[in-house]
Amino acid sequence: MRKASVGIDRRLVLAGGGAALLIPSAAQAAPANALPPQPDAASRLTEERAAAAREGKHVLISFFASWCGWCTPMNAVFEDNAVRPILERHYRLVHMRVIERSVARRAQQWANADAVYHRFATAGDGLPFLVILDANGSLLSSSRSPAINENIGFPTTPADFTWFDTMFRTGAPDLSTDDLAVVRASFVRHYG
Structure with missing residues (x-):
């Protein structure tokens, strides 16, 4: 009697005490509901810089993670109907x-996204972390405040807001006081 096929290639890997390891065939390696491969973060950033150059803009990167408590309100500020057009x-x-x-x-991360983050962030910067680049990829500003040499993340104090104003104005010198007030108001609405 023949054994029924179970649909995987089996290879016996002997190591030390003779343990066996089953390695699925290439056809079985990824579940049917697996996400497609993510684009390379550095390539994606190059595309965004090229688009920024064509449009006469800079690139604002918001680094975030699902486990970061302050990242959710930060993303909400950037997606706020009053703020998004200003930023865009x-x-x-x-x-x-x-x-x-x-x-x-x-x-769900873009390939090599951690490497891009670590190119700009120092140990202990944490999240959310913002970076503003010119179209050539040069760092214009970040959410690391030089006054305290730390990432301020989501602004909550007057000093944080002062740095955010400076950071946003560095990346967009023609940003109006009224536009900054709209962004600040959104931070206040989404705080806590």
Whole structure:
């Protein structure tokens, strides 16, 4: 009597005490509901910089993760109906998922996104972390405040807001006081 096929290639891997490991065939390696491969973060950023150059804008990268408590309100500010048009006039906005902890969430990251984050962030910067680049990829500003040499993340204090104003104006010198007031008001609405 023949054994029924179970649909996987089996290879016996002997190591140390003779343990066996089953390795699925290529056809079986990814479940049917697996996410497609993610684009490369550096390539995606190059595309955004090229678009920014064509449009006369800079690139604003918002690094975030699912486990980051402050990232949700930060994303809400950027998606706010009053704020998004202001940002889009001055920036190509890029939301980049990074340093996820679970396999499922890491599968949602762009390939090499952590490397892009670590190119700009220092140890301990945490999330959310913002970076403003010119169209050539040069760093114009970030959410790391030089006054305290730390990432301020989501602004909550007067000093945080002062740095955010400076950071946004560095990336968009023609950003009006009224536009900054709209962005600040959204931060206040989404705080806590």
